[in-house]
Amino acid sequence: MALYPLLRPLIFSLDAERAHHLTLASLKALPTGRPLAPDPMLSIKVAGLQFPNPVGLAAGFDKNAEVFAQILRLGFGFAEVGTLTPLPQAGNSKPRLFRLAEDRAVINRMGFNNDGQAAALARLKARRRKGGIVGVNIGANKDSANRIADYAAGVTAMMGVADYLTVNISSPNTPGLRALQDKAALDELLAAVTEARGAGPPVFLKVAPDLDSSEIGDIVEVSMARRIDALIVSNTTISRPHLKSKHHGETGGLSGAPLKGLALQRLKNFRMAAGPSLPLIAAGGIENGVDAYDRIRAGASLIQIYSALVYQGPGLARSIASELKRLLRRDGFARLADAVGA
Template sequence: MSLVSLASRLARPFLLATDPETGHNLAVAALKTLPVPRCGSDDPRLAVSAFGLSFPNPIGLAAGFDKHAEVPDACLRLGFGFVEVGGVTPRPQDGNPKPRVFRLVPDEAVINRYGLNSVGVDVVARRLADRARRGGIVGVNIGPNKDSTDRVADYGLLVEQLAPHVSYLSVNVSSPNTPGLRDLQQAGFLDEVLARSMEARDRVAPGRPILVKIAPDLSLDGLDDMVRVSRKRGIDGMIVSNTTIDRPASLKDQATAKEAGGLSGRPLFDRSTAMLAEAFRRVEGQFPLVGVGGIASAEDAWTKIAAGATLVQLYSAMVFRGFGLVGEIREGLSQRLSRDGRASIGEVVGTANADWRMG
């Protein structure tokens, strides 16, 4: 067991006993102040090339953990192949009133309604610029201010200020906690958002990859629209998916399930994986997909990749399983490659796509 895994396991009961948002803040503070030993070297078979970037492994930290770009390098040392910070808004905003994060412990799930709380683009841009020369793949998730009168312009401003300092940008049009944001997933709005974002990108950082992050609650017609506009605009990748507003009947903690907000964690796995597989079929290899939602083991990561993901991201599972989970997934993927006689993780992408369909 690694030092990170041991420390994380010892700290977990304490963190789970705290208020969820306090626990989150303590975890970030620990990474900020304590020495984080670098995880061992990556198995070269886990290396991935996507949207012009070379990833040491396909496991990423999803947006929402390092909201304010405070600890991207510490997270990379945990073993992540890439880290996505944010979401970031143009102006600072507090987000929704507390409490706004809730654990469903028996379900290994989280409900959050943070509402894109952000220190604002100026602070985040400075932090990212300060660490840019350290290397490692660090992306940023961007979204408009809640009270914005021109959300399309917000995306352009964010791209202009952040693109020079990051490896890629993720255009968030799917958070359930900013009123009206998911309306930007409609074809006409999405087309405007992507057009403005790419114009800004081309001015300040030509070629910087732009990805779109979508909701798992889209209809298949809605997904068709998202993919059609994304292909037309020539985006570099799609992240599938954000949290869900759905509440599966299978949830054990039905009392907490009544809280408003986006549900993440294990109950999201099947829905997000089916959406991923549907997107893979529609994208037809035009750009790679990032699979997110419910990953808590190497087997989960393998399943996402086989469904069509070139890369994967996780976050909620660390709430219940600790930082050592990243190393466990890396090791598990390597073992599975050996067992299946695969030369690289890229060989697995889409191999079980037909097993997943939206209901």
């Protein structure tokens, strides 16, 4: 892991998507081992699950549930696989993944490319013997005639192998998908999802950062009425703050450092709208322990990273966890849970 700064120029010489596939192949070559034991200071209970630490890997990295066991060995408290759709789909045309190195950012327009839920089931069934917290992020096929039915089918297919399920309606790369965040459509969707889930695992909802106050209020109201267990705030943005990279004009979702301020503000907005009862998971622009701590104090119980790994390498999860402990001690908190919303 300390070698990553030396390897990064070689990795960055490759097309971004090819480099990602090379990373997955390298992880597959590693032994799986055992997931982390709970850290007495960082372990936290959310939605009935005891997370060994709050640092998770966001969906999008391990789309087909191939390396989640290796990911957990890298110091992550949990891993989220997917997005998985009922049927396999190729996603959008290439190129569709861009590094904005000058901005420590990524733009993607992948389009839910994945091998389908059936292909991931066997790998996820096998992992039950090894433990660790693994969430499954589910989506709808691009050409589906009934996207709400796709989500319900995803819940039914994947709930037996998931510690939690994430309903992803906030990707900007499937046309019309974000319309499911509208109040009436969201209520219909979450009614179908919770009916399909029954007594199954917790269900989280992943939302976009590109929302106004009325939309935030509607999402919170519907989520609480439908007993959603947590909100993930937030997905990538379609907005474009000032960017230096030549790729700044590419369409798709922007993630990484430029999303930091917007994602933190949306987290605060959702915490204000939801009060203390609905758990929040922070994502977007988190690069270090200070960023993670800012999200914890703003009301997040867990955090997720992805784009920062591109620039900092596989040691980032352990680094964030270590820095979180230092900051908690500095401010007199004995446990992470005591700092949530402080």
